[in-house]
């Protein structure tokens with residue numbers, strides 16, 4: 142069940158090509174970093190790999206077939222700003238159960254407390270909210286997780302706790318992870334290999 146980018150190229154409207162001929166193959170259980178200077182297109186590539194954006198050249202395949210356009214998506218993405226990724230008019234239990242029903246064990250590993258479930262998003266800290274976004278992305282059918290600056294805004298302890306939980310779950314499920322971060326040490330610690338965009 143590999144996730145592959147095959148000769149991908151992309152540009153925004155009248156802008157220059159951000160990248161062309163990008164090839165990438167991620168195996169189940171592998172942790173791969175995508176590095177590159179600001180503005181190179183890392184987030185754009187992540188959006189293409191998770192089907193939020195369509196490449197202008199090339200294709201993305203999962204298990205040698207196109208990614209599904211209906212149902213639960215096997216490639217899930219967690220972004221830098223959790224407050225932008227949740228519906229501010231929903232309470233946390235609705236946000237959490239939007240795509241599937243996470244079990245108690247997952248909530249415990251991610252340090253999500255029961256009393257947070259009845260709160261509104263603005264009643265949680267960034268780190269608490271990000272734990273929900275991670276839980277929401279870790280449905281049983283998630284095969285690849287894309288973490289685009291997932292813990293950049295968080296303090297060191299929360300960052301370490303979230304990554305420890307994600308790595309534990311990924312190992313257990315043989316889930317692949319793509320990591321985008323400007324923190325070189327974190328990249329080195331987490332990744333089996335790093336690709337320069």
Ligand SMILES: Nc1ncnc2c1ncn2[C@@H]1O[C@H](COP(=O)(O)OP(=O)(O)OP(=O)(O)O)[C@@H](O)[C@H]1O
Pocket residue numbers: 153156159177178179180181182183184185186
């Ligand atoms: N929706 C958009 N329309 C037009 N241009 C865009 C759009 N989104 C991003 N860009 C431009 O595309 C380029 C690549 O952006 P992207 O966010 O993918 O880079 P990045 O490598 O992730 O950067 P950073 O490390 O700063 O987050 C940037 O120059 C950005 O301004």
